Amino acid sequence: MKAAEFDYIRADSVAAACEALAAAGPGEEHKIVAGGQTLVPLMAMRLARPSLLVDIDGIPGLDGIDAGDGVVAVGAMTRQRAAELSPAIRGELPLLAKALRFVGHLQTRNRGTVGGSLVHGDPAAEIPLVAVALDAELEAEGTGGRRVCPADGFFEAPMVTAIAPDECLVEARFPVWTGGRIGTGFREVASRQGDFAIVAAAAQVALDPDGTCSRIAAALGGVAPRPVRIAALEDALTGARLDDGAIDAALASVEAAIEPDDDLHATAAYRGRVAKVLLGRAIREARDEAAA
Numbered sequence: 272m273k274a275a276e277f278d279y280i281r282a283d284s285v286a287a288a289c290e291a292l293a294a295a296g297p298g299e300e301h302k303i304v305a306g307g308q309t310l311v312p313l314m315a316m317r318l319a320r321p322s323l324l325v326d327i328d329g330i331p332g333l334d335g336i337d338a339g340d341g342v343v344a345v346g347a348m349t350r351q352r353a354a355e356l357s358p359a360i361r362g363e364l365p366l367l368a369k370a371l372r373f374v375g376h377l378q379t380r381n382r383g384t385v386g387g388s389l390v391h392g393d394p395a396a397e398i399p400l401v402a403v404a405l406d407a408e409l410e411a412e413g414t415g416g417r418r419v420c421p422a423d424g425f426f427e428a429p430m431v432t433a434i435a436p437d438e439c440l441v442e443a444r445f446p447v448w449t450g451g452r453i454g455t456g457f458r459e460v461a462s463r464q465g466d467f468a469i470v471a472a473a474a475q476v477a478l479d480p481d482g483t484c485s486r487i488a489a490a491l492g493g494v495a496p497r498p499v500r501i502a503a504l505e506d507a508l509t510g511a512r513l514d515d516g517a518i519d520a521a522l523a524s525v526e527a528a529i530e531p532d533d534d535l536h537a538t539a540a541y542r543g544r545v546a547k548v549l550l551g552r553a554i555r556e557a558r559d560e561a562a563a
């Protein structure tokens with residue numbers, strides 16, 4: 272099927288993109304298009320029928336990766352493949368580098384952007400999961416100016432984020448952990464390689480020289496309307512030695528933190544079981560990497 276008719280504007284600045292979105296007015300659906308890897312298939316299937324597309328691909332300075340002052344800033348138009356190959360991301364944000372390998376296929380990552388994945392807000396998507404795990408900050412610009420939203424409050428419901436209709440996400444800033452030996456783990460199950468995850472798990476740990484866990488972030492995707500941190504597990508393991516027994520005991524808190532649903536791909540019970548297994552594996556992977 273072909274997309275329904277729409278108007279198209281190629282913006283040359285973020286301000287121009289926001290003006291175009293605002294000028295289109297309320298009522299009609301008007302959308303930014305970035306890499307088009309989600310929006311264009313939805314339009315082709317007529318599941319999305321925007322009357323106006325504002326293309327942000329040519330806006331100078333909206334892509335790029337900057338590391339410094341304890342933060343890695345990733346421009347919204349940064350292609351997922353460019354982020355995956357970036358030495359700054361591999362060096363400073365290895366959890367994101369690991370997760371990116373699971374995002375779709377090489378071909379979709381060549382076009383798909385970091386910002387597009389964040390704004391689309393699929394509850395099983397890898398980049399939003401890492402953003403929540405690492406307490407990223409997301410900066411958006413609208414006709415009223417710029418604002419910063421913590422990743423934790425950005426994902427509101429499946430495919431619903433805090434971005435306003437006249438706003439453009441400009442940057443995601445990921446804090447870099449320092450102190451201790453850092454390790455990361457990322458695991459997911461999907462029906463086929465390149466498909467969206469049924470469940471995904473992300474973990475990052477910092478170990479003191481004596482092997483005690485001084486800090487841990489643990490998060491799950493595909494088991495709630497948005498990516499979720501497992502705070503009780505993090506509390507239980509902070510200050511503990513990450514032996515298998517301690518990890519298994521802490522995983523008991525997963526159940527209370529998730530709200531899995533049945534769908535075509537898996538039952539809620541399956542998602543709940545797999546979430547614990549994957550998170551356990553991700554934490555062990557992170558621990559072993561930190562200890563090596």
Ligand SMILES: Cc1cc2nc3c(=O)[nH]c(=O)nc-3n(C[C@H](O)[C@H](O)[C@H](O)COP(=O)(O)OP(=O)(O)OC[C@H]3O[C@@H](n4cnc5c(N)ncnc54)[C@H](O)[C@@H]3O)c2cc1C
Binds near residue numbers: 307
């Ligand atoms: C075969 C296939 C497999 C895939 N598998 C996965 C997968 O495993 N995991 C995964 O996470 N994704 C997957 N995807 C989705 C996709 O690849 C991207 O990850 C992402 O969802 C879209 O990024 P994009 O730049 O193409 O965004 P677009 O499709 O251009 O836009 C997506 C949405 O975000 C909005 N948007 C985009 N950029 C901005 C911005 N800067 N500011 C405001 N709004 C913006 C658009 O208006 C639209 O609503 C897959 C896609 C395909 C086709």
